[in-house]
Amino acid sequence: xxxxxxxFSRRIFVEKTATAVAGLSIAPGVFLNQVAQAxxxxxxxxxxVRWGMLIDTNKxxxxxxxxxxxxxxxxxIQSHNRPATDQVWIRKVKLRxxxxxxxxxxxxxxxxxxxxxxxxxxxTGASMKREDGIVLVDxxxxxxxxxxxxxxxxxxxxxxxxxxTDPKEYAPRGKGxxxxxxxxxxxxxxxxxxxxxxxxxxxxxxAMIFGDLKDPNSEISKELEKHGGKQIxxxxxxxxxxxxxxx
Amino acid sequence: MxxxxxxxxxxxxxxxxxxxxxxxxxxxxxxxxxxxxxxxPEPKDESLKxxxxxxxxxxxxxxxxxxxxxxTLREGVRTKQYSLKxxxxxxxxxxxxxxxxxxxxxxxxxxxxxxxxxxxFQCHADRPSSNNKHSQSTSSFPHYADNxxxxxxx
Numbered sequence: 001x002x003x004x005x006x007x008f009s010r011r012i013f014v015e016k017t018a019t020a021v022a023g024l025s026i027a028p029g030v031f032l033n034q035v036a037q038a039x040x041x042x043x044x045x046x047x048x049v050r051w052g053m054l055i056d057t058n059k060x061x062x063x064x065x066x067x068x069x070x071x072x073x074x075x076x077i078q079s080h081n082r083p084a085t086d087q088v089w090i091r092k093v094k095l096r097x098x099x100x101x102x103x104x105x106x107x108x109x110x111x112x113x114x115x116x117x118x119x120x121x122x123x124t125g126a127s128m129k130r131e132d133g134i135v136l137v138d139x140x141x142x143x144x145x146x147x148x149x150x151x152x153x154x155x156x157x158x159x160x161x162x163x164x165t166d167p168k169e170y171a172p173r174g175k176g177x178x179x180x181x182x183x184x185x186x187x188x189x190x191x192x193x194x195x196x197x198x199x200x201x202x203x204x205x206x207a208m209i210f211g212d213l214k215d216p217n218s219e220i221s222k223e224l225e226k227h228g229g230k231q232i233x234x235x236x237x238x239x240x241x242x243x244x245x246x247x
Numbered sequence: 248m249x250x251x252x253x254x255x256x257x258x259x260x261x262x263x264x265x266x267x268x269x270x271x272x273x274x275x276x277x278x279x280x281x282x283x284x285x286x287x288p289e290p291k292d293e294s295l296k297x298x299x300x301x302x303x304x305x306x307x308x309x310x311x312x313x314x315x316x317x318x319t320l321r322e323g324v325r326t327k328q329y330s331l332k333x334x335x336x337x338x339x340x341x342x343x344x345x346x347x348x349x350x351x352x353x354x355x356x357x358x359x360x361x362x363x364x365x366x367x368f369q370c371h372a373d374r375p376s377s378n379n380k381h382s383q384s385t386s387s388f389p390h391y392a393d394n395x396x397x398x399x400x401x
Contacts, residue, residue, distance in 0.1 A: 041325045041327075042324060044322035044323060045322060045323035130321065130323060131322075132323070136320065138321070139370055140316060163369075164370065167371065169332050169375065172371045174369040174370030175369065189325050190325075
């Protein structure tokens with residue numbers, strides 16, 4: 001009974017905070033801090049939400065790597081100066097239309113599929129999808145076989161070849177396991193947004209929107225409804241959580 | 248002849264016995280008793296209670312951490328009560344020079360002594376970061392609370 005009361009008041013607090021923070025907008029539609037529904041720490045995630053991302057490639061600046069640096073900084077990813085085997089959680093891809101010469105720039109990372117091939121092929125169950133749609137690797141049981149890396153059509157996963165010194169406490173990483181974008185799950189669980197989205201907004205490009213695809217009132221859902229968003233390799237029917245505009 | 252042999256055997260045993268006794272007392276007299284036991288660093292704030300009684304933690308800390316790890320990774324439950332991160336926050340100083348493997352690190356002080364190899368810190372941070380969001384001082388729901396807020400149903 002006591003616990004219920006506490007949870008209730010905490011929820012109200014969260015709602016009030018969200019409203020207060022949402023009020024701190026710089027311009028209409030641009031918020032200083034986008035607060036999603038932070039769940040209480042002691043409750044499991046549910047399929048009532050599905051986290052996703054919408055990337056407007058027309059706003060994504062060629063040559064800008066703010067999202068990549070932010071991701072590396074946030075998750076403690078260090079280069080060993082060996083591009084072929086260095087871990088890559090997010091990378092910039094440049095596409096050039098031969099006919100028109102139009103150059104499209106976009107960030108590419110784990111697409112957090114609804115039907116992830118990496119989860120299908122994993123022999124140990126380490127590759128898994130959370131109820132809220134975030135695809136993760138359970139490094140406790142990952143044996144480093146790298147089947148998931150082969151199965152992923154987006155080349156989103158990397159293998160940690162080297163010993164990790166001083167990992168971030170919220171992003172444990174270790175040699176001999178496969179890793180990929182976690183959608184900054186440690187931030188999301190606290191009602192935050194992924195580091196790449198934050199960096200993109202800080203760089204004033206605003207090309208990335210993060211939010212709940214199942215909430216019709218979320219910014220991402222409204223934008224998707226209004227202008228649409230494409231999946232990369234939609235033919236694979238993976239129903240990706242990351243969508244792109246302008247491709 | 249047989250008697251003489253038995254006598255010699257007896258005296259030899261006595262010599263060896265007393266030599267061993269002398270050796271053992273010498274070791275005891277030399278180092279103090281603590282050198283036989285692991286020197287486990289005290290928590291940062293001794294006024295804080297651990298999440299379970301000390302004896303229980305000594306025996307079963309791995310069970311608590313194991314269950315919490317699956318709940319956190321797979322279900323996103325991020326209570327602090329049995330979180331490895333909170334063990335480290337409480338038992339290891341920020342920017343501590345003692346790393347896992349050193350006898351001065353809380354975890355390895357005992358694990359080295361017991362000869363039990365763990366691989367937690369091949370991935371996890373073995374000390375709190377300097378910009379720790381979850382340090383006990385800033386937390387509104389400290390992990391050591393009397394179970395009334397978090398983890399009550401665990």
